[in-house]
Structures are given as C-alpha cells and as structure tokens.
Amino acid sequence: MPVVIIGTGLAGYNLAREFRKLDSLTSLFLISADDGAFYSKPLLSASFSHGKTAQQLCNSSSEEMSRELYAEILVHTRVILIDRLNKTLTLQQEGSEHVSKILYGRLILATGAKCRKLPHYEGDAHTDIFRINNLRDYHRFRTAVTGRKRITLLGAGLIGCEFANDLIQAGFAVDLVDLQAWPLATLLPEVAGRDLQHKLTNYGVRFHGETSLKSIERSNSGLCAQLHNGDKIETDIVLAALGLEANIGLANMAGLQVQRGITVDRYLQTSDPAIYALGDCAEVDGHQLFYVAPLIACARVLAQTLNGQPCKVHYGAIPVAVKTTLHPTTICPPSPTAEGHWQVAHDSSGVRAEYRNRNGDLLGFALTGNAITHRDRLSSQCRPIMD
Ligand code: FAD
Missing domain, CATH: 3.50.50.60 (FAD/NAD(P)-binding domain)
Incomplete structure (x- = not known):
C-alpha cells in the first residue's frame, strides 16, 4: 500500500x-x-x-x-x-x-x-486586490504591475514588510498600511519596529500606521484607496498581505x-x-x-x-531572518503566553531586544541592523519552543 x-x-x-x-x-x-x-x-x-x-x-x-x-x-x-x-x-x-x-x-x-479572507471594503475595485501565496499568484501580480509605478501594500507583518523592501528596491512607489502603530508590531517591540520603519521610510516607503483600508475605487489615473484615518492614496495596484x-x-x-x-x-x-x-x-x-x-x-x-522507527519532533528556538535587506531583521518571538518583558539596547546601527522572564531566562528576541550578529549567541541561550 x-x-x-x-x-x-x-x-x-x-x-x-x-x-x-x-x-x-x-x-x-x-x-x-x-x-x-x-x-x-x-x-x-x-x-x-x-x-x-x-x-x-x-x-x-x-x-x-x-x-x-x-x-x-x-x-x-x-x-x-x-x-x-x-x-x-x-x-x-x-x-x-x-x-x-x-x-x-x-x-x-x-x-x-x-491567505485569510479579506475584510469587506467599499468601492468598485475591491475585487482587484492581489495576494501572493504561490508561484501562480506571483506570476499574475508580476504581469499586472508591468508598466505600473505605484503599489499599496495592506499589512506590515513579516510578508508585507518583505514585499515593501523588495518592491521599493524594484523601483516602485510603495505605500504600506497597517492597523498597528509600527511594522511587525506583533513580533517586535516598539523600538525595533520603529527602527525598521525609519529605515524603510528613508528608502521611500510611505508608512500609514494605526489605520486600514476603507474603500478602493477605480479612478482616471488608476485606483484611489481611501483609509479610515482620512488619507487618500492614488495607486495602481493593491497587494494584501494580511495573514x-x-x-x-x-x-x-x-x-x-x-x-x-x-x-x-x-x-x-x-x-x-x-x-x-x-x-x-x-x-x-x-x-x-x-x-x-x-x-x-x-x-x-x-x-x-x-520507515518504522517512530521519532518525535523537537523544536528548539527558531530564529527567522526577515528578508528586509535594507535593514536586516531577525525575530525569535516569545510564545504568546510567555510572561516576561522586553529589555532593549539600541544605537544608530540597530536594536537588540531580549524578552526575559523574572528569573532572567531568555524567552525570545528581536534584532535589527548590526545587532543581528547576536543571533547565534542568543539562539543558543533561548528557551526552546518544545521542552
Ligand atoms: P504550501 O507551500 O502552501 O504547499 C501546499 C501544497 O498543498 C500545494 O502544493 C497545494 O497545491 C497543495 N494542496 C492544498 N490542498 C490540496 C488538495 N485538497 N488537494 C491537492 N493538493 C492540495 N518562511 C520562513 O521560514 N522564512 C521566510 O522568509 C518566509 N518567507 C515567506 C514569504 C512568503 C511570501 C510566503 C507566502 C511565505 C513565507 N514563509 C517563510 C513561509 C514558508 O514559505 C511556508 O511556511 C512554507 O513554504 C509552507 O510550505 P507547505 O508545503 O506547508 O505549504
């Protein structure tokens, strides 16, 4: 069989x-x-x-x-x-x-x-929103952006930030919209998230935090995205990365x-x-x-x-390199139920944030910029996901 x-x-x-x-x-x-x-x-x-x-x-x-x-x-x-x-x-x-x-x-x-189902957006272009979760989606999107200039990205999580980083370097004008106040807000403490935000902004990404898309309409010059905070974005393509x-x-x-x-x-x-x-x-x-x-x-x-030798999986600490090459970022998020607080050290070159409990045990970490050199040392100290 x-x-x-x-x-x-x-x-x-x-x-x-x-x-x-x-x-x-x-x-x-x-x-x-x-x-x-x-x-x-x-x-x-x-x-x-x-x-x-x-x-x-x-x-x-x-x-x-x-x-x-x-x-x-x-x-x-x-x-x-x-x-x-x-x-x-x-x-x-x-x-x-x-x-x-x-x-x-x-x-x-x-x-x-x-991709998660999109929330309901008003407007006659709400069905024109792209998502990318496989090669076919990538091909469709790549075809659609040919000859276009302006991209609005919904969601500044891991995948949204990576697309912002990639598309800005590919020469597009990028607006990045997120409900949270800073990028990667569920994975990074504020100082690290703001650090990434400033670097992306320096390269031209326009970040719209604490808001979301209200409506998307076709216009003479492309699309008009209206945000809940009142901002209007003239754009050509909307790409959602909402989980x-x-x-x-x-x-x-x-x-x-x-x-x-x-x-x-x-x-x-x-x-x-x-x-x-x-x-x-x-x-x-x-x-x-x-x-x-x-x-x-x-x-x-x-x-x-x-193959007949039953074997259990073990997850150690799993650091993930976010592909924001303009400002390298590594995350090793603590479990959502872990009790502790962020201890943050930062300078102009990057942020090192360590999530520790009362006993000082390392439960997770986040690194940006030059601080990513601490990745291996912190990974070896970090509590494994599975005991
Ligand atoms: P998939 O790649 O989704 O494969 C599912 C397969 O199941 C497909 O072949 C599909 O056709 C098939 N299928 C589904 N239902 C059926 C059915 N009923 N009948 C037949 N076939 C079916 N992870 C990282 O660690 N680092 C990263 O930097 C990173 N970047 C990412 C960037 C993007 C844009 C995305 C989308 C994900 C990223 N990830 C990253 C996550 C990582 O890529 C995924 O965790 C991984 O690829 C999942 O692989 P999978 O095989 O489980 O699922």
Missing part, C-alpha cells in the same frame, strides 16, 4: 526527499492542486528587485521531481474527499468534472495555508481533529493513526508556525516514523 502525500510545497517535497533517503522501495505518490513545480516559497517576497520571473523561481518541474524521488506525482489534481474507512482518496482533475480514486496505506497531509490560515477543510471533512491547524502530536500523527500532517497545515503539539525551519524538522522525523 503506497505512502501518499497531499501537497508539493516545501513540506510535501522535503518529506518525500527525507523518506527516499531511508526507503527507496515503497511506492510513493504525491498529489498537488498546483503544477507540482519545486520552488522556494520565501523567495516570492524577495525576487521582484532581482527581476525574477515565476519560471526562473522554479527549481525543478514535477517531472524532474518525479524522477528524483521515484514517485508518481499527480498535478493539477485536487483531493476532494478522504474515506478513512476504506483508505481511499477521491481526486478531481482541474477543469474537469471527472473524479477518480486512489488507495493509500499511510497518508500525509501537507496542504499548506491560504494566512491553515488549509484544514479536507481534514475537517474527514472527521480528523482540527483546531487552528490539523491537530498532530509530536510524531506528526493526526487523530487517525494512518494519517499524518506537517507544514503550514499542521498544528504540532499546540504550535502553529508558518516557517520553513519547523517543517524541515518535521520532515526529518516523520520520514523515520514512516
């Missing part, structure tokens, strides 16, 4: 690679709603300034991956139903009514995350336990012992982390488990 992986993002392909290092015989299927190209998703928010096309971001086609992994890869194929009793998946090919079935021995969900949510629909329909993500234990096992999950779709022992490092750790241990 084959091992079947749903999803060919970094989670699905990393798992397949790790599994093949241990087992070259068991038949392996990967199923993907997209074209199955192997690419590095983090590059989507750092490639405009390098003039990269979607094609150039693709490292290997599904055919190449199929040869590398001795696996069958079904592309443009959506899994629409999991029948756990009969260990059968129902598949539907893109653009076709026709459905087919496939059996699995063990099933791995690597279905990723999708992601795990793709849990399929798991939910199959009666698997889900919360914010598909609930799995540290063996990456769902509430069904034949089904596992990893990557953006999974909530691992209560942790939902939309980053690459955790999914790589999960892929390594899950490959061993699938």
Whole structure:
C-alpha cells in the first residue's frame, strides 16, 4: 500500500526527499492542486528587485521531481474527499468534472495555508486586490504591475514588510498600511519596529500606521484607496498581505481533529493513526508556525516514523531572518503566553531586544541592523519552543 502525500510545497517535497533517503522501495505518490513545480516559497517576497520571473523561481518541474524521488506525482489534481474507512482518496482533475480514486496505506497531509479572507471594503475595485501565496499568484501580480509605478501594500507583518523592501528596491512607489502603530508590531517591540520603519521610510516607503483600508475605487489615473484615518492614496495596484490560515477543510471533512491547524502530536500523527500532517497545515503539539525551519524538522522525523522507527519532533528556538535587506531583521518571538518583558539596547546601527522572564531566562528576541550578529549567541541561550 503506497505512502501518499497531499501537497508539493516545501513540506510535501522535503518529506518525500527525507523518506527516499531511508526507503527507496515503497511506492510513493504525491498529489498537488498546483503544477507540482519545486520552488522556494520565501523567495516570492524577495525576487521582484532581482527581476525574477515565476519560471526562473522554479527549481525543478514535477517531472524532474518525479524522477528524483521515484514517485508518481499527480498535478493539477485536487483531493476532494478522504474515506478513512476504506483508505481511499477521491481526486478531481482541474477543469474537469471527472473524479477518480486512489488507495493509500499511510497518508500525509501537507496542504499548506491560504491567505485569510479579506475584510469587506467599499468601492468598485475591491475585487482587484492581489495576494501572493504561490508561484501562480506571483506570476499574475508580476504581469499586472508591468508598466505600473505605484503599489499599496495592506499589512506590515513579516510578508508585507518583505514585499515593501523588495518592491521599493524594484523601483516602485510603495505605500504600506497597517492597523498597528509600527511594522511587525506583533513580533517586535516598539523600538525595533520603529527602527525598521525609519529605515524603510528613508528608502521611500510611505508608512500609514494605526489605520486600514476603507474603500478602493477605480479612478482616471488608476485606483484611489481611501483609509479610515482620512488619507487618500492614488495607486495602481493593491497587494494584501494580511495573514494566512491553515488549509484544514479536507481534514475537517474527514472527521480528523482540527483546531487552528490539523491537530498532530509530536510524531506528526493526526487523530487517525494512518494519517499524518506537517507544514503550514499542521498544528504540532499546540504550535502553529508558518516557517520553513519547523517543517524541515518535521520532515526529518516523520520520514523515520514512516520507515518504522517512530521519532518525535523537537523544536528548539527558531530564529527567522526577515528578508528586509535594507535593514536586516531577525525575530525569535516569545510564545504568546510567555510572561516576561522586553529589555532593549539600541544605537544608530540597530536594536537588540531580549524578552526575559523574572528569573532572567531568555524567552525570545528581536534584532535589527548590526545587532543581528547576536543571533547565534542568543539562539543558543533561548528557551526552546518544545521542552
Ligand atoms: P504550501 O507551500 O502552501 O504547499 C501546499 C501544497 O498543498 C500545494 O502544493 C497545494 O497545491 C497543495 N494542496 C492544498 N490542498 C490540496 C488538495 N485538497 N488537494 C491537492 N493538493 C492540495 N518562511 C520562513 O521560514 N522564512 C521566510 O522568509 C518566509 N518567507 C515567506 C514569504 C512568503 C511570501 C510566503 C507566502 C511565505 C513565507 N514563509 C517563510 C513561509 C514558508 O514559505 C511556508 O511556511 C512554507 O513554504 C509552507 O510550505 P507547505 O508545503 O506547508 O505549504
């Protein structure tokens, strides 16, 4: 009975690679709603300034991956139903009514995350807002901005700041809008966030804090974005980076336990012992982390488990380099429930912020500018995410 992986993002392909290092015989299927190209998703928010096309971001086609992994890869194929009793998946090919079935021995969900639904905006152009969460989106957006100059970005979180950094360097005029007072406000203390804000502003990004989009109308010269604080932005394109949510629909329909993500234990096992999950779709022992490092750790241990040596995942401290190259920033956010306070040291070259509890234990940190040199030392001292 084959091992079947749903999803060919970094989670699905990393798992397949790790599994093949241990087992070259068991038949392996990967199923993907997209074209199955192997690419590095983090590059989507750092490639405009390098003039990269979607094609150039693709490292290997599904055919190449199929040869590398001795696996069958079904592309443009959506899994629409999991029948756990009969260990059968129902598949539907893109653009076709026709459905087919496939059996699995063990099933791995690597279905990723999708952009959160946008709030309702007034105006006749509210459907023209772009999002970028895969290569196809990147291609659509890149095509749409050709010959345009002005971009309004909604959301100054990790991905929004990276796009601001990238698009300003690609020569666009960038307005960055966020509900919070400073960029990366949920991840950085104010001093560090303001530091990043000033650097982006120095390079030309116009930051509109503590406000949000009210309406978006077509105008003679492009679009007019009206903010709740009264600001009006004449713009050509609006790109939203307002967060992601795990793709849990399929798991939910199959009666698997889900919360914010598909609930799995540290063996990456769902509430069904034949089904596992990893990557953006999974909530691992209560942790939902939309980053690459955790999914790589999960892929390594899950490959061993699938190979008959059950192995638990362990997350240490996970520092993430935000790709704001104009002002390098590294975050290692404390858990939302961690009790402590920020201790901040800063000068004109950057900010070092350490989140410590009463006993002085390091629970998280944030570094900007030259202070990123403290990353390795602080990572080794920082409390791991999982004990
Ligand atoms: P995805 O890449 O979303 O893959 C999901 C797969 O599932 C796709 O192949 C999809 O077609 C398939 N699928 C879904 N549903 C079905 C179905 N029903 N049937 C068949 N197939 C299905 N992380 C970092 O650590 N550092 C960064 O700098 C960073 N930058 C980022 C920048 C951007 C712009 C974005 C969007 C994310 C960034 N991330 C970053 C996050 C990181 O890229 C993700 O955590 C990671 O790529 C998730 O991989 P995944 O395989 O879980 O999901």
